[in-house]
Amino acid sequence: MHSTGNEMMTPSVVFVLLAVLGQTSATFDTNIARGGKVIQSSLYGNAVPERAIDGNRASNLGQGSCSVTRTDFKPWWRLDLVKTYQINTVTITNRRDCCAGRINGAEIRIGNSLNDNGNGNPRCAVISSIKAGTSQTFVCNGMEGRYLNIVIPGRREYLTLCEVEVTGQALDPNIARRGNAIQSSLYENEVPERAIDGNRASNLREGSCTHTKKDLKPWWRLDLLKTYQINTVTITNRGDCCAARINGAEIRIGDSLNDNGNDNPRCAVISSMAAGTSQTFVCNGMEGRYVNIVIPGRQEFLTLCEVEVTGQALDPNIARRGNVIQSSLYGNEVPERAIDGNRASNLGQRSCSVTMKDLKPWWRLDLLKTYQINTVTITNRGDCCAGRINGAEIRIGNSLNDNGNGNPRCAVISSIKGGTSQTFVCNEMEGRYINIVIPGRREYLTLCEVEVTGQATGITAPTDINIARGGKVIQSSLYGNEVPERAIDGNRASHLGQKSCSVTKTDFKPWWRLDLLKTYQINTVTITNRGDCCAGRINGAEIRIGNSLNDNGNGNPRCAVISSMAAGTSQTFVCNGMEGRYVNIVIPGRREYLTLCEVEVTTTV
Template identity: 75%
Template sequence: MRTPAVAFALLIVLGQTTCSFGTNIARGGQVTQSSLYGNAVPERAIDGNHASIWSAGSCTHTQNDHKPWWRLDLLKMYKINTVTITNRKDCCHQRLNGAEIRIGNSLNDNGNANPRCAVISSIGAGTSETFVCNGMEGRYINIVIPGRKEYLTLCEVEVTGQPSGTNIANIARGGQVTQSSLYGNAVPERAIDGNHASMWSAGSCTHTQNDHKPWWRLDLLEIYKINTVTITNRKDCCHQRLDGAEIRIGNSLNDNGNANPRCAVISSIGAGTSETFVCNGMEGRYINIVIPGRKEYLTLCEVEVTGQPSGTKIANIARGGQVTQSSLYGNAVPERAIDGNHASMWSAGSCTHTQNDHKPWWRLDLLEIYKINTVTITNRKDCCHQRLDGAEIRIGNSLNDNGNANPRCAVISSIGAGTSETFVCNGMEGRYINIVIPGRKEYLTLCEVEVTGQPSGTKIANIARGGQVTQSSLYGNAVPERAIDGNHASMWSAGSCTHTQNDHKPWWRLDLLEIYKINTVTITNRKDCCHQRLDGAEIRIGNSLNDNGNANPRCAVISSIGAGTSETFVCNGMEGRYINIVIPGRKEYLTLCEVEVSGTESDDLPEYSCN
């Protein structure tokens, strides 16, 4: 006579069985399904009633969905031994043919992307079939009919297994939190302290002021696919304050993160109770709980989050930028702050350093406009960390005052020796990020600067395109307009490069038609021949046409531009209507394959002479 254990082992070998052993752990779970037909709620499948006649009212039923599904949440991870399914008797038992049993911890595709335990070939009308899952681990058990439109009906689902010993990690615990304001000492950290106490007197609930659109934000510090967000509400008072709150998830800090995609709207959470909201693998670094549209207090007694790293790293957009600083101490070049090395000892050779300047500064050019979420700064460890006290982070598109006149994101009160501090800039738009110490003489040292954000969708306007151009002479048909035609082709045969005769002091002039503060001038040189002709050329900017505009103030001298390459020259907000490129002091041909200019309109009006 076989023992139950031996019989069960044989059934495992066969892959399925018609009996099950052990406690039915499905009974304590929570269930949902893809849609609802009448009142055939998903709870019917775990009510303990095996009745399989539709009229008995114990079978679930979805609409005629594409890929209908039913999901059981066991609320913690189990090693699943068996899943037993009872099919409908009076009608349509073949609908379950081809259904799959999926088990895992992800809610991607509503849980249907988890590993597969079994494919149901068929279950007889009104019968029960047991499928062996060999200890597969998971919190979620899905039954899904893939690949076709169908009704899904389940008259009972029973599950056996044992806790896996692996807890479902609450990823909120390792995050950083903030909120719109502070009521008393009810700091935002209270919502992730692991304490579910929901009485105000217990000191474990957050609380804002009576804000318009109050919010609380969790920063997970990397991007996750979020499965669930569980919120515990206050018990002793005012639980209805959370009614209408929204859960927002994403990677942007625009509107303090409240503009990210919405996972759920909280209709209500009972006094002192916890409610779990399923976010189906939404990706994000930030999780916000916000009450939109009214003035309210926001109180959270606990917030728990489950999910898994998305595999998508939070890009440090500083790494692709160009940097400069007010001066150079030794060989401590500005590039050291974006080399990816957080070493904070001076001897490691990874920290920048200026001279003892009045108002020293360091500037990052992102090369396009971004909405900036955060700027993280690592300070020097071995000496002088207080030098950064009072420094400012400035973000914008202007190079006036070397970029230091752009809007301010933050003032650095202090950063500990050798530590990193993150400053939230709430989606401020800009191409340039400056760190500047205003108001005193100081050395500026930065051991690393990291920036997160996303392209703003606003292109950096090339204001040259709307101007009028002329040059000292014309070689063939290589007209001056070629340099502002938007075509970077640098081979002469392409017909997109200007060309003068072999003039003494040849020049090319752009008339912007009004006065601009010029940020940058970018020049593309010829590739196939003679790129050295531009060596020593000057960029002149101003409002005068004396000497054809070549007597205006100088922005830069071009030492050299490689064959077929583009070089950007920073003009720091020089004002002018005219931009000249001139080769002084010798006879030469002047060839320009493209000239691009960025800047902003000046408040000054052009001066016109009537002589």
């Protein structure tokens, strides 16, 4: 009888085949997707998201095995694996009966964050195309995550998935076990690794506790190898003796090795622990690569029978944790688009920031604290105008002089091919601010993605906040409906028709006043000038700061004189902590319109 090729092989046949291949035991990658929970951006008909993990690769929509969203802008599908895995592969089966090209450009994102519905997690792969009805496997090299998203960025589209299969290994939620341990000294053979062996045995003779000598300020340090947001630290105390030795120990978390890591910010102080017990300390997402336990101020033995840590790995691209601003705004191409995690490089995909055609256009990233910067990667526009980036400079430092453009230079961008990404090595230059600026000519600055890697120095920079938006405003007169509140609406749009600029009538000595409601130390005042006309009207305006209302506040001490500003640009004036409740902008000595498209005022908190 001839085989039709359709019979199922018996287990004995499988064993024989494996033996022929030199394998006497089979190891198959399990599809972990089937144990998860799914959701998607919207629902088309009855094509529910669960259909993509039903174990069936049937790829015609009528077979009832494909999930489909509506034609959403940026449609997405998310798989919750319920716990964190190291993801090896993701296999996607595309629709057969129609519309295979709809999947083109979709991204696979993996991580532990639900920011942007999980679409902000690190990227495993971009799907250039999958043939109709076929399955394609993408290798993710052990990326860690609980959530797996498939998302089509930058356009309105249906997202159809006929099957998603995932392989990987579950991670121990105790991230301490992935790290390396060291301590201030070694008592006999009680090595630091014993505190992360997964064993809470608390009698010293059981061989599961670490122990220092009787040091002044003894310490134990866990290196997690990368930066995490730490949720909890659980410590098990010695049980057979000496429970009070742990009293007063501190848990410190951060990225600095100053004082062996003991200088990092403190999560908790251990007041006391009963012998042989475990106690959990909540650290509320403190960021750090290092977790130290240290007993400050006395000579003591430090004994730890187990240290367990929970938390989520942070995206190594530190740009995504920062705030951004740029010299001006072209249309709706806001500066945040350059740190959205998406390298899409065609302007229509809505993932690029663009300034107007400024003289010396710039874009600035505020990392909120000081880092040693290793690399800066820039993705250039792909659909047009690649040469516009030529000559741009990357500047890194802690100063806001010249809007940050005066900081030391990491690199000059000679050129970047259209749609490509180029990495610049900055050799651990230190700074809170990263500027990209095109000096010396009038140009558009377009950035489709900026990615930054580096290590926090342990120096937490004070945070500057824009306090203008909480204030009250008044001006010398009102032109049309251009009310003074428009200058603190958070919008730098600079064309009068965009309804975001305040304007006075043509007054003699026109003025605008911000009442901050209480006295502040003012660091900076940033002003955005009108872009569609009449840029020179601002020339000679003065910024005045103080607590007096004499002359409507215009008699207060002067921070700066605005000599000139290019149309539609923003300029920052440093006021060095001048104190005042009132911030006035006034044009003395002539009859003029005063137009302000945005006023931002910072103080340090």
